[in-house]
Amino acid sequence: MAVDSEARTWKCAKCNVELVPKKAVLEYLGHTVSHEVPACPKCGKTMICQELAEGRMSEVEQQLEDK
């Protein structure tokens, strides 16, 4: 099922503020990569949307597993 996350305005429920794009570090099997993802400007909590998780991230995961 496709998720219309793009059209949405997500807020951090704890801080009650809108998410902003932020560089996040992603770690896997001892490697790290960074990617811009929506995050709460106050508490830093980060969101990964389905498109990213099942698209680019999954590709990188496989590359790192194969590395």
Add this chain to the structure above:
Amino acid sequence: MKLEDSAAYAAKCFRGEPPSCAFACPFHMDIRSFLDKAAKGRWGAAYKILRDATVFPGIVAALCDQPCRQFCQRTVLGDAAIALRDVEAACLRYAKDRKPQAYVIPPKDKRIAVIGAGPAGLSCALNLAQKKYQVTVFDRESGWGGGLRSHPRFAEFDEELALQFSAVDLEFRFDSEVKSLDEVADFDAVYVATGADGESFGLLESWDKNLLTTSNPRVFMGGEICGVTLMEGIAQGITASKVIEVFLQTGKTTRPHGDHDYAEGCGRYLDHEGEVSVPLVVPSGPEGYTEEEARAEAARCLQCDCDKCLAGCEMLRRFHKDPQRIAREVYTDMVVNPPFSTRQVTREIYSCNICGYCKSVCPVDVDIGALSQFSRTARMSAGIHPAALHDFWLREMDFNTSEGAFASAPKGRETCKYAFYPGCQLGAANPEYVLRSYDFLRDTYDSGIILGCCGAPAYWAGDQARLRANVEATRRRWSEMGEPTLVFACATCESLFHLFLPEIPRVSLYELLAASDKISPAQPYPAAVVFDPCAARDDHGMESGVRELAGKAGVTLDELTEKNHCCGHGGHIRIANPSLYNEITRNRAEASDRPYIVYCVNCREVFASRSKECAHILDLVFDLPVTPRVPTLQEKRDNSVKVKRELMKQIQDIDFQPERHEWDSLRLIISDDLQKEMDQKLISEADLKEAIWRAETYCDKFYDEKDGMSMCSLIKPVITYWVQYRETAPNTYEVCSAYYHRMRLGQKE
């Protein structure tokens, strides 16, 4: 890990080795490639192989006695051997340019004397001259050719020699008989090839037929003087040129590096299953083959090389590596430093069904599955395993060995002679499978029961610690029950017990059912084939029990041509390689048009989810409705709990209360499509409930004010699950999407 440890798994594999004909060929020519090029009409490329191997193709194509033909595997099919010399002769005619090229390398100062200008001496002389050594050929005759000088076709051979020598510089001293080695004392090396009745300078005694050396370290010898044939003589000249070159460079006498060892004999024969007989191509005219005829004859070559395991295994085909290479890479992948590693076989290793099919078809019993198993275990103990690929099944195992586990002798007893070991998946697929089977075993054999996990998830993940702990726990339980014979319904369980708990006596449920006159199985299909799981390969009790039961049901049975081929489930490759999993399950489902009768619930699940008509043998035995439906992950869990609850009630009169979680009371609304997607991705409802409960309880989520849509995540233990949902009623949530990733979010920006 040492290289030998992993290499040993495929050491016996002979894929890529020269075929039987090349072993027999005096030149050990790559006949397979020669004929391949010839069949394609690539005469230039074919000629190059022929010329490089034989040096004087014009002589060889005319005079070779073709020992290869006696070893041509065409004869296995009852056909005549490939007419190699005729194809060679055709190659000489159809190769456009036979002019040798001069090598562009600097001249060398070492001098070599070749005594004898017959073919054996000349092949050595030519090769060394090509490498720009200073070569002098002596012969007592007035020209070259040795024994061939009196041959009726000598004019032709003379022309061939002139052609082959046309691009090199060397000195010929004819009419000069060398009577003593003193005459060639100022040469760095000497090759004696004086022909059938020539001078041997007293060195014949000390001649080494492998290295062509003599007791005089500077003097080498070969050809008819040593009692070999004309062709062997030419071949020895070629070998001598290489040995002499190594000697001149290093002072040592060894076979040149990379030379295949032909000493062991004539290769191996394959069974050429599926190949058809093709008769010898007879030339239409006296000049020999036309180009078309030569190509057709060359095309009769079977290109003998073992590809049995590759032909039978999608994984090996997809990655297309020789088994020996995989074994080497298993080692190299372990020794490199992980962050800088260039791992090459990870995906293969985790894409293997560990089904042993390769071993069953391999003529020398190479088991790539065992190699994969070895690699997974080594990686797990070194901590360089991709944990996410097996996490799902390890969590299942944890459940089945804790909350889902139960063991007891029959009601009112401490010990028993038999105990049913259904395995974790049988009851999860359908509680009736376990409950009805247990009823039968209890009534007929006074049997107890052990619900647990055989450890396959740990085994396939390479997790030895988990596996060992489980084995020990199982052994303890079994001995507390009075060491009963275990009754197995799952071939994988039975094979793991065979491996790790061999002291426990085993029997298959299907054998016991087949032996009973109380059982009269129902007939779901008039005709079907039995799909034997890979793990039952050597389990004749299981295989025959199932066939007997299907026979009793009146089902006409057919056999698959490839038996015990893994359905795709083995090795838990589904996460590691979804597309391969898909290919395998499709191929198995399409292996026969008839419905399948299976006796492994994993096979059943694979086929049911591909809409392949199939019934579990227990559907027949207990006349259960054959349904194409596969339970969801949650339903499977619930089924397992149900089985345990009913058995505990029945045997111990205890009300089993599964562990309660705060999130159990949440109600999730999941559409059929999403449910399917979740099952495919192995995302369970319980994990989503927990995620939502935590998000709601601790307000740890994202939300969209517009419509109250929420989004939250849960890390379990290596995988991060995300769920997008909306509250539709108190405690009720509609799930809109669910997905996961394996990467972890790091700390800082």
